[in-house]
Amino acid sequence: MADPFPQDPLTATVALVLAGGKGSRLAPLTDARAKPAVPVAGQYRLIDVVMSNLAHSGIRDVWVVEQYRPFTLNQHLAMGRPWDLDGTRHGLRLMPPAEGRDEEGFAAGNGHALHQQLAAVKAFGADTVMVLSADHLFQIDLRPALAAHHERGSELTVITTETDEDPSRFGVVQVDADHRVTDYDYKPRHPKGRLVATEAFIMDVHALGEVLDALIAEAREQAAACEGPENEDAPEGSALGDYGESIVPALVARGRTHEYRHEGYWRDIGTLDAYYKAHMEILAGNGLDLDRPGWPLLTNHRPVPPARIHPGAEVSGSLVCSGAVVHGTVTESVLGPGVVVEPGATVHRSILLGDAVVPAGAHLDAVIADVGAHIPAGRIGETKPGPGNITVLTPSTRCADSDDETTGH
Known part of the structure; x- marks a missing residue:
C-alpha cells in the first residue's frame, strides 16, 4: 500500500543499501561477519558511513538488503536507533532473502538484488530510489544530488569522483559540458580517464522498472534460444549480474543520465590493502574526517569504560578507543575497544580491531588483528609492506557461526 501522506522529494525516496555481499576480497575479516559489519576506525562499523550520510541528508526510508551472515549486522543496526531511523511509517527496514515469490530467494548478484526489491519500492509509493554500496568511505x-536529479529530469544520476587509484577497478564515466553521462564503461581494461562512479546512484523508479523488464525479457529470449534444461529453473532476474554490467549501461543508453560530482574524499575499501590504506589516511588526517563539524559518524556504541593510558606508556599519532588499556608503546595505530598493550609491547602502523592482548615482547608492524585475535610475543609484520603483504591475525579458534557474539560486539 502506498504511503497516504503527502510526500516531498526526501520522503518519496527510498535508499537501498546493498549489504549482502560476501566480501571475499576482505577475507579473513569477512570469514565470520558480513563486510558491512567489519570494524573501521576502531569504534565504528563500515555500514556506519553510508547510514550516517543518509541520516544527515534527511533520507528517512533506508532499506538494508542483506544476505551473507546478517546476524552481527542486525545486532549493530539495532532497528535504526543510532541514526534516528526507528520510526513507525518511515525508517529502517531490513530486507533479508526470503522464499515464497518468484522475485525472492537468494540474489545471484546485486543486479538481481535490485530487481528483487523493486516491487516493494513501488508498493511503498516511492518515485525515486537511491542505490548505495556499504563498502566505501x-x-x-x-x-x-537529489535536487539536481529532479531538476534535470534525470532517469539516473551517477555520483562521480576523480580517483587516485587504478580506474579499471570501477565504472569509468564520460560526461559532456552539461554533466550528461555519454558513456559508462564498467571495469574497463583500458580506462578513458579517472572519473569513476562512487557506487552511489539515484534512479527514477519508473525508468528502472522499464529497463529491468527489457533486460529480463532479453535474457529470457537468450535462454530459450539455448534450449538448455539448466536454464529452466533460474530465478527471474538472476542473469542481471552486477548492475554495473547491465542496469546502469542500459539506463545510460536511454540518454537521460547525469553525473553529480563529489569533490571530497572517497575510498573503496573492498580489499585488505585498501582497508589498511584508508586507516593510515585517517591517522594522517587526509582520510575520512571523523571530526567533521555537523556531520558526525554515528554508530551503535559499545558500553565500555574510557581508555586507560598507564604511566610509562607512549602513545602518538594513534586512535585509542574506549575500553583499551595501554602500558607499552603505540605509534600510528588504531586500537579498538578492549585491546590491551602490555608493558614492553610495541604496536606500530597497525590496526587492532578489538578484544586482543598484545603481550610483553611483541612488536607489531603493519599488522591487522581481528577481534579476539591471538597475538604471540615476538616480531610480527613487515617494516615496509608492499601490496598484498599486510599481516593479518585472527582468533586461533572460532565457532563456525559465532558472528562475533562471543566478543560482546
Whole structure:
C-alpha cells in the first residue's frame, strides 16, 4: 500500500543499501561477519558511513538488503536507533532473502538484488530510489544530488569522483559540458580517464522498472534460444549480474543520465590493502574526517569504560578507543575497544580491531588483528609492506557461526 501522506522529494525516496555481499576480497575479516559489519576506525562499523550520510541528508526510508551472515549486522543496526531511523511509517527496514515469490530467494548478484526489491519500492509509493554500496568511505550531503536529479529530469544520476587509484577497478564515466553521462564503461581494461562512479546512484523508479523488464525479457529470449534444461529453473532476474554490467549501461543508453560530482574524499575499501590504506589516511588526517563539524559518524556504541593510558606508556599519532588499556608503546595505530598493550609491547602502523592482548615482547608492524585475535610475543609484520603483504591475525579458534557474539560486539 502506498504511503497516504503527502510526500516531498526526501520522503518519496527510498535508499537501498546493498549489504549482502560476501566480501571475499576482505577475507579473513569477512570469514565470520558480513563486510558491512567489519570494524573501521576502531569504534565504528563500515555500514556506519553510508547510514550516517543518509541520516544527515534527511533520507528517512533506508532499506538494508542483506544476505551473507546478517546476524552481527542486525545486532549493530539495532532497528535504526543510532541514526534516528526507528520510526513507525518511515525508517529502517531490513530486507533479508526470503522464499515464497518468484522475485525472492537468494540474489545471484546485486543486479538481481535490485530487481528483487523493486516491487516493494513501488508498493511503498516511492518515485525515486537511491542505490548505495556499504563498502566505501566518504561524506556527502545527498540532498543537492537529489535536487539536481529532479531538476534535470534525470532517469539516473551517477555520483562521480576523480580517483587516485587504478580506474579499471570501477565504472569509468564520460560526461559532456552539461554533466550528461555519454558513456559508462564498467571495469574497463583500458580506462578513458579517472572519473569513476562512487557506487552511489539515484534512479527514477519508473525508468528502472522499464529497463529491468527489457533486460529480463532479453535474457529470457537468450535462454530459450539455448534450449538448455539448466536454464529452466533460474530465478527471474538472476542473469542481471552486477548492475554495473547491465542496469546502469542500459539506463545510460536511454540518454537521460547525469553525473553529480563529489569533490571530497572517497575510498573503496573492498580489499585488505585498501582497508589498511584508508586507516593510515585517517591517522594522517587526509582520510575520512571523523571530526567533521555537523556531520558526525554515528554508530551503535559499545558500553565500555574510557581508555586507560598507564604511566610509562607512549602513545602518538594513534586512535585509542574506549575500553583499551595501554602500558607499552603505540605509534600510528588504531586500537579498538578492549585491546590491551602490555608493558614492553610495541604496536606500530597497525590496526587492532578489538578484544586482543598484545603481550610483553611483541612488536607489531603493519599488522591487522581481528577481534579476539591471538597475538604471540615476538616480531610480527613487515617494516615496509608492499601490496598484498599486510599481516593479518585472527582468533586461533572460532565457532563456525559465532558472528562475533562471543566478543560482546
